[in-house]
Amino acid sequence: MSAALTTDRFASTPEPPYHAVIFTSQRSGADAEGYAEAAEAMVALAAQQPGYLGVESVRGADGVGITVSYWRSEQDILAWKHHVEHAAIRARGRRDWYTRYITRVAKVERAYDWFSKAP
Numbered sequence: 127m128s129a130a131l132t133t134d135r136f137a138s139t140p141e142p143p144y145h146a147v148i149f150t151s152q153r154s155g156a157d158a159e160g161y162a163e164a165a166e167a168m169v170a171l172a173a174q175q176p177g178y179l180g181v182e183s184v185r186g187a188d189g190v191g192i193t194v195s196y197w198r199s200e201q202d203i204l205a206w207k208h209h210v211e212h213a214a215i216r217a218r219g220r221r222d223w224y225t226r227y228i229t230r231v232a233k234v235e236r237a238y239d240w241f242s243k244a245p
Contacts, residue, residue: 137180137196142234144179145197151227153189161223164215171211177202
């Protein structure tokens with residue numbers, strides 16, 4: 127996924143606690159068009175799921191990407207993991223698009239932000 131898939135590069139999350147799924151991946155470089163279409167479809171589908179809070183995603187020129195999706199609960203994360211369309215795309219990713227990935231699930235206990243007020 128690329129950051130262009132989100133309307134805002136930073137997810138708007140509620141006050142903690144909530145959960146994060148951190149997906150770090152290495153793209154194979156194959157079927158870039160199919161990958162982009164599937165990534166967009168998965169972001170749109172995830173946004174329709176109960177408990178979904180947002181996503182942040184970047185990918186470097188070397189093909190390494192990090193996508194963090196935010197969820198209200200672990201149960202919401204498991205429901206997304208087992209969603210039929212998501213499971214099918216995950217299988218296709220293993221077959222066609224990734225050489226490696228790691229998924230980590232964490233509970234966000236504290237969050238704060240800062241931004242420059244300069245133009």
